[in-house]
């Protein structure tokens with residue numbers, strides 16, 4: 001079966017065609033946001049990777065430029081893999097990236113490219129200085145698991161960068177390299193951090209302001225709290241911890257001693273190889289993440305494209321200090337057209353209502369729910385404390401509960417044979433404390449058979465004792481990108497309806513619990529199409 005062209009996203013970042021994966025080297029420079037990304041110019045599957053390059057004034061409207069970095073020197077002849085941007089003291093942007101230097105084996109070497117002309121705000125040309133490579137695998141290091149340098153930070157006369165790696169077959173490591181001049185780099189004896197999780201791809205390490213402050217910090221600014229993120233090859237999720245950094249020893253310690261295994265995720269859905277940058281224009285830290293297709297490879301090839309970037313998110317430390325909060329950058333709201341609102345509408349057990357008056361296949365929906373009572377919350381089995389996904393797999397949107405499931409059916413067909421459910425379900429633990437689960441359930445999203453339809457879920461650390469909880473979903477044809485409780489828990493899903501496409505897609509609020517749910521307020525906006533790389 002051929003996938004409808006109407007499933008191509010409207011306002012999520014995409015080139016006109018072909019495969020994309022990791023965001024690379026995001027930065028703000030002379031009034032422009034730059035995004036580079038792993039791109040196959042020859043097809044809709046991974047391969048022939050180069051760094052494609054787009055620029056934007058607002059992180060939403062994008063203009064495609066010529067590719068920035070391609071294989072051209074002995075140390076990157078067989079691949080230019082992921083990396084990050086650092087602005088040097090003289091103002092020159094530099095890209096640290098991984099090169100593959102030989103055929104048939106992914107032997108990994110770290111390289112640098114410099115902006116050729118720092119007075120060009122579009123940074124169109126990049127040069128690879130003769131002192132490449134800047135780091136090679138040492139004897140005893142796993143040379144095929146050694147990649148993805150971070151943005152470098154400067155403290156007390158030294159630059160540092162991290163490179164992801166794997167030790168002894170199962171220990172994920174963030175190697176530290178130090179340099180005085182950004183040319184000669186030496187590996188520190190101890191990694192910044194490591195854990196028994198498998199390979200750490202695309203590490204990201206940055207300071208955060210004190211709990212609750214939404215502004216971001218420049219990467220070289222020393223702070224009391226830091227975030228370390230790693231992308232786990234094994235599970236394909238991006239995990240992070242909040243902790244402290246000792247710049248004398250270059251060691252990082254998560255606040256939660258078990259943090260590496262507790263597995264906080266940026267996003268509990270399809271979101272990988274993400275990377276942040278500090279945006280001095282709006283004093284915020286912005287997160288980019290890659291959302292792969294969940295479609296089959298033959299479908300990807302038939303469509304001629306695969307992969308998108310999530311809507312960039314502002315990211316900051318939650319008032320609890322224990323986790324991050326993420327929210328779509330405010331600029332996305334410029335795409336909002338005609339709003340439709342609903343207020344003070346009670347949804348009885350087993351009931352639902354349709355939100356009408358807009359085309360919801362490309363929309364932004366914000367809802368505030370109020371739960372009338374938590375009395376009927378189901379008992380929480382602590383065996384699932386670390387397994388929201390499994391719990392939601394068992395208790396999907398159609399499984400009746402006490403408090404919830406309640407939430408949205410998005411990209412739903414008129415007969416409801418197709419629908420993606422984004423919802424909450426509230427449990428009560430042994431002490432009577434509410435436990436909130438957020439799920440994105442695509443099991444009924446499409447009648448097409450050969451799709452990957454994983455249920456995604458995370459717990460939401462929010463105080464629901466007042467009964468209040470909010471949900472926002474960015475719906476974009478084959479994307480459902482959701483933010484629970486103001487961005488405490490995020491889930492991006494890719495879905496490919498066969499009927500709920502374009503004008504045939506509907507939006508509902510549902511309640512499959514035994515407790516009344518009030519929609520205190522719902523606003524849904526149709527979303528306009530931004531400039532998207534000329535497509």
Ligand code: DQQ
Nearest residue numbers: 038081082147201202273
């Ligand atoms: N993708 C890149 C690697 C990185 C992986 C290759 C993560 O550098 O580790 O395209 O998706």
